[in-house]
Amino acid sequence: xxxxxxxxxxxxxxxxxxxxxxxxxxxxxxxxxxxxxxxxxxxxxxxxxxxxxxxxxxxxxxxxxxxxxxxxxxxxxxxxxxxxxxxxxxxxxxxxxxxxxxxxxxxxxxxxxxxxxxxxxxxxxxxxxxxxxxxxxxxxxxxxxxxxxxxxxxxxxxxxxxxxxxxxxxxxxxxxxxxxxxxxxxxxxxxxxxxxxxxxxxxxxxxxxxxxxxxxxxxxxxxxxxxxxxxxxxxxxxxxxxxxxxxxxxxxxxxxxxxxxxxxxxxxxxxxxxxxxxxxxxxxxxxxxxxxxxxxxxxxxxxxxxxxxxxxxxxxxxxxxxxxxxxxxxxxxxxxxxxxxxxxxxxxxxxxxxxxxxxxxxxxxxxxxxxxxxxxxxxxxxxxxxxxxxxxxxxxxxxxxxxxxxxxxxxxxxxxxxxxxxxxxxxxxxxxxxxxxxxxxxxxxxxxxxxxxxxxxxxxxxxxxxxxxxxxxxxxxxxxxxxxxxxxxxxxxxxxxxxxxxxxxxxxxxxxxxxxxxxxxxxxxxxxxxxxxxxxxxxxxxxxxxxxxxxxxxxxxxxxxxxxxxxxxxxxxxxxxxxxxxxxxxxxxxxxxxxxxxxxxxxxxxxxxxxx
Numbered sequence: 001x002x003x004x005x006x007x008x009x010x011x012x013x014x015x016x017x018x019x020x021x022x023x024x025x026x027x028x029x030x031x032x033x034x035x036x037x038x039x040x041x042x043x044x045x046x047x048x049x050x051x052x053x054x055x056x057x058x059x060x061x062x063x064x065x066x067x068x069x070x071x072x073x074x075x076x077x078x079x080x081x082x083x084x085x086x087x088x089x090x091x092x093x094x095x096x097x098x099x100x101x102x103x104x105x106x107x108x109x110x111x112x113x114x115x116x117x118x119x120x121x122x123x124x125x126x127x128x129x130x131x132x133x134x135x136x137x138x139x140x141x142x143x144x145x146x147x148x149x150x151x152x153x154x155x156x157x158x159x160x161x162x163x164x165x166x167x168x169x170x171x172x173x174x175x176x177x178x179x180x181x182x183x184x185x186x187x188x189x190x191x192x193x194x195x196x197x198x199x200x201x202x203x204x205x206x207x208x209x210x211x212x213x214x215x216x217x218x219x220x221x222x223x224x225x226x227x228x229x230x231x232x233x234x235x236x237x238x239x240x241x242x243x244x245x246x247x248x249x250x251x252x253x254x255x256x257x258x259x260x261x262x263x264x265x266x267x268x269x270x271x272x273x274x275x276x277x278x279x280x281x282x283x284x285x286x287x288x289x290x291x292x293x294x295x296x297x298x299x300x301x302x303x304x305x306x307x308x309x310x311x312x313x314x315x316x317x318x319x320x321x322x323x324x325x326x327x328x329x330x331x332x333x334x335x336x337x338x339x340x341x342x343x344x345x346x347x348x349x350x351x352x353x354x355x356x357x358x359x360x361x362x363x364x365x366x367x368x369x370x371x372x373x374x375x376x377x378x379x380x381x382x383x384x385x386x387x388x389x390x391x392x393x394x395x396x397x398x399x400x401x402x403x404x405x406x407x408x409x410x411x412x413x414x415x416x417x418x419x420x421x422x423x424x425x426x427x428x429x430x431x432x433x434x435x436x437x438x439x440x441x442x443x444x445x446x447x448x449x450x451x452x453x454x455x456x457x458x459x460x461x462x463x464x465x466x467x468x469x470x471x472x473x474x475x476x477x478x479x480x481x482x483x484x485x486x487x488x489x490x491x492x493x494x495x496x497x498x499x500x501x502x503x504x505x506x507x508x509x510x511x512x513x514x515x516x517x518x519x520x521x522x523x524x525x526x527x528x529x530x531x532x533x534x535x536x537x538x539x540x541x542x543x544x545x546x547x548x549x550x551x552x553x554x555x556x557x558x559x560x561x562x563x564x565x566x567x568x569x570x571x572x573x574x575x576x577x578x579x580x581x582x583x584x585x586x587x588x589x590x591x592x593x594x595x596x597x598x599x600x601x602x603x604x605x606x607x608x609x610x611x612x
Contacts, residue, residue, distance in 0.1 A: 021368065022402050029399035030054050030061050031370075032311045033391045036090040037378035037483040038101050038469070041124030044476065045069045046378060046483055049103065051084035052391055053110045055398050060085040060112035066124065071381070081128045085113020087193065087312040092482050093147030094467035095119075095134070095156050096177070096564070098598070101469060101481060102126075104158055106137075106145040115142045115160060119577060121566065127577040135179055136160065139167040143312050144196040148207045151234035154456065154465035154497045161186070161194045168194060172234060175501065177599075185228065185236035190216035195313040197258045199269055200490040201242070202295025206230035207490075208239075212254045212275055212312075223254030223276045241297045244273075244290075253277055253286075256309050260486075261318035261327045261514065264351045265448040267491055268292040272316055272329055274309055284308060287316070287331055289354050301354035307333030307342060307371075310393070314374035317484070318449070319386050320514030322408045325447035326351050327514050332373035332392060341369035341394060351448055367404060368394045377516055378483030384411030386484070386515045414478060415450065415511035415519030416441035418493075423507060423527045432529060437494040438509050441519065449514025453480075453487035454495060455521060460503035460532045462603075470510065470518050478510050478520040487512045502530030545595050547588075547608045554584040554597065568594040 033052020040047045051062030060083045065073035084090050088107030095102045100122045106115035117134045118126035137160035144161040151157070155173035162168065168186035171179040192214040198207050208230050215224040225244060228236035245252050256275020263270040274287035285308035290298040309315035310333060321328040326348035335342040345367075346356035370392025380387045385406035394400035418438040426433045436454065444450040456466040466488060470480045487510070489495045505528070508521040543563075544555040554565060565584060567576040575593070578584070588610045596605045 020404055020407070022404070024063075024401045028061060028063060028401050030391050030401050031372040031374075031393045031399050032086045033062070033374045033401065034084060034088060034090045034107075034314050035374065035376040035378075035389045035391075036092055036103065037376065037380075037389070038092050039481040040064075040101050040120060040126075041066065042100075042122060042481075043067075043069065044479075045382075046380065047124065048073060048378075048380075048389070049082055049090055050389075050391070050401065051082060051090060051105070051107065051113075052374065052401070053086040053113075058110045060107075060110050064124075064126075076124070078125070081116070081118050081126050083107075083112055083114050085110045087143050088113075088115070089145050089313065091146045092469060093156055093158070094464050094469065095129075095147065095158065095173075097156075097463040097465065097467065098122075098564070099464055099467065104145050104147055106142040106160055108141045108143065108162075115145065117158070119564075121574045121577050123574060125574055125577075130579045133178070133579045135171060135181055137162055137167060137169050139163065141193065142167075143193045146196060146198060148198045149466070150207055150230060152206065152232060152496060152498050154500050157234070159196065161191075161196050163192050163194075165190050170234065182234075185234075192216065192221075193255060193312045195255075195257070197260065199260045200492065201227060201260075201269055201292060202229070203268060203491055204232075204295070205489075205492050205495050206232045209236055210258050210260075210271075212256055212258055212273070214254055222252055224252055225254050225256075225258065225273060225275065244298060247298065247300055253288075255312055256287075257313055257315035259316045259318045259329065261449045262491060263289065263318075263327050263348070263354055263448060264291065265446070266294075268295055269491060270354070271298060272318055272331075274307070274316055274331060274333070276308065285333060285336055289356070291354060302356065304331075304346070304356075304358075306336040307331055307344060308336065309333040309371065309373065311372040311374075314376070317375045317377055317388075318514075319377050319484075319516065320348075320412070320447075320449055321345070321386060321406060322347065323385065323410045323412045323515055324348075325514070327449050329356065330375055330388060330390075332370045332375065332390070334371045335369070341371045341392070343367050343369050343373070343390065348448075368400050370394045370400060376484050379517070381405060384517070386412070386517075412513060412515040412517045413443075414517045415513050416443040417478075417520045417522040418452065418509050418511055419522065421507075421509065421522050421525050423505075423525060425527050425529060427529065431499050433496055433498050434500060434527070434529070435494065435496050436507065436509070438522070440493060441511050443519070444511060444513070447513065451487035451491055451512045452489050452493065453510045453512055453518060454489045454507070455509065456497075456505065456507045458501070458503040459506050459526075465497075465500065466507075468510065468521075470521075472508060472521050473524065478518045480512070480516070480518040484516050486516075487518075500529055503532050504528050543597050543604055545597070545604075545606050545608060547610050550590070550610060551585050551587050552593070552595065552608060552610070554580065554595075563597050563599040566596045566598070568596070
C-alpha cells in the first residue's frame with residue numbers, strides 16, 4: 001500500500017493548545033538533510049525530494065513525494081537514485097537543455113549516501129547519468145554541489161566540493177555537451193566540509209562563490225568563511241574586500257550557513273551568516289547580519305546569539321514570510337541560554353537599520369526546535385504563502401522531518417512583468433556577445449528581495465540555454481516549477497552572454513519577490529545569431545533502429561555525437577533512458593516499443609517489435 005501524506009493540519013497537543021505541524025512520520029525522521037521542491041512530472045503541482053541521515057545504524061533515508069493535486073503527497077515507487085545522505089545538497093537544473101528538471105546531489109558519512117546527476121525523463125522518473133558523459137567527484141566527503149553558468153556561455157556548469165586539496169572541482173560544459181573538470185580556482189585549498197553558496201554579490205553579472213568551512217590554511221586550523229570573485233571566465237580569486245576577519249578577528253566563522261537577500265532594498269544582496277568559531281570561542285553559535293556595501297565590502301549591522309547549528313549548510317533561510325515586503329529569517333540550532341534545540345523566527349522590522357525582532361511563533365505554530373538542521377521554503381498547499389520544510393535533531397525526539405504551513409493573513413502578491421526588454425547582439429569582435437537588459441516592474445518599488453529569472457531558448461534547435469524552470473506564457477504564465485530560490489540572474493537587470501551558437505532565439509524575463517513567487521514573464525522577444533539556415537542541414541538525425549534476435553540495435557549516423565536514447569512501452573511509460581554515442585545494442589523482452597533518440601539538434605522516434 002502506498003503511504004500518503006495529506007496536506008492538512010496534524011493536531012499536536014502542546015500546553016493544551018492545538019498547533020500546526022505536519023510530520024513525515026517515523027519512516028522518514030532525519031537530520032543534516034536537504035529538500036528540493038519542484039514540479040518534476042510537469043503536472044502543475046510541486047513535488048518534494050528529500051534525503052538525510054537517520055538515527056543509528058546511520059544510513060541514508062529519504063523519498064520522492066509526488067503531489068497528486070488533491071492535497072496528497074505519495075511516495076514514488078521504484079528505485080530511488082537520489083540519495084544524498086548527510087550534510088550535502090539537492091538542487092534542480094536543466095543540465096542537458098531538454099526542458100526537464102534534472103537533479104544534482106551529494107552527501108557523505110552514512111550507508112547508502114552517494115553523489116551524482118540524475119536525469120529526468122519528463123515524467124518525474126530519474127536515472128543516474130552516465131559518468132563518462134557527466135563526471136562526478138567521488139571523494140570520500142563531498143559536502144556541496146550545484147549548477148550555475150560560471151563562464152557566461154549560456155551552458156549550465158556544475159560543481160562538487162569535498163575535503164582536502166584537489167577535491168573542489170568545477171565541471172565546465174563544452175559546446176558539444178561534454179564536461180571539462182577544473183581545479184584551477186580551488187584545487188590548492190585545503191578545506192574540510194566546504195559549503196558553497198553561488199551569489200552575484202556585486203551585480204556585475206558574474207556568479208561568485210561564498211565558502212564556509214573548516215580550513216587547514218591556518219595554523220592552527222580553524223573555522224573560516226570567505227568570498228571568491230568570478231572574473232567572468234569562470235576563474236575565481238579570493239576577494240579581500242569582503243574579509244570578515246578584517247572587521248573583527250572574532251568573525252572567523254565556519255561550518256554553518258550563508259543566506260543572502262537584499263534586506264535594506266538597495267539592490268545588493270546582504271549576508272546572514274552563522275556557524276562555529278575556532279576552538280569554541282565566545283562567538284560560537286552567534287549569527288550575524290552584514291550589509292553589502294555596493295559590492296565592495298561587508299559591514300556588520302546586527303548580531304544575535306546563540307544558536308549553534310552543528311551542521312553544514314541549509315541551517316537558515318531568508319524569506320518574506322509575512323508578505324509585507326520586508327525580509328524575515330528562520331534560524332535553528334542549540335540554544336546555549338535555554339539549553340535546548342530551537343527553531344527561531346526573526347521578523348524584519350526596520351530594513352534601513354537591518355533590525356529583526358525575534359518572534360516565538362508559539363501562539364500560531366508548534367515549531368519543533370532542531371539542530372543539525374535543514375530548512376527550505378515552498379508553497380506546499382498552493383495558497384500563495386511560503387511554507388517551511390525542515391529536518392534536524394529535534395526537541396520532540398531524536399530526529400524530525402516535516403513542514404509547517406504559513407497562516408499569515410495576506411498571501412504574496414506576485415510582481416508585475418519587467419518592462420523595456422532589449423537584447424543587443426554584437427557579432428563584430430572576436431566573440432559574439434549578447435547583452436540583455438530590462439527595467440524593474442513598478443510593483444516592486446519599496447519591496448526587498450526582488451530577483452530576476454531569465455528565459456532563453458534556441459528556437460532553431462529547441463535547446464534551452466537558460467531554462468527559467470517556470471511556465472512561460474499561457475494561463476499559468478510565471479508559475480515557478482521550482483520553489484524557494486532566487487532568479488537565475490540574481491539582482492541584475494542587465495546580463496551578458498558570450499559565444500552563443502547560431503540560431504533564432506526566444507527570450508524573456510520575470511521578477512521574483514522576497515517570498516520566491518514569480519510574476520508574469522514579459523512578452524517573448526526574439527533575436528538571431530549567424531545564419532540559422534545553415535543549421536537546418538545539420539539537424540537531420542536518421543539513425544538505423546531495428547530489432548533482431550531479442551535485441552534492440554541502434555546505429556547512430558551522428559557518429560560520436562552523444563544522444564539520449566529512451567525506450568517507451570506503448571502505454572507511454574518510460575522503460576529505459578540511456579546516453580549513447582555511436583552504435584548501441586541491448587536485450588529487451590518480447591513486445592512492442594517506442595524508441596526515441598535525441599541530441600541537441602534533433603529528435604528521431606520510431607516503433608519496433610521484439611520477438612524471440
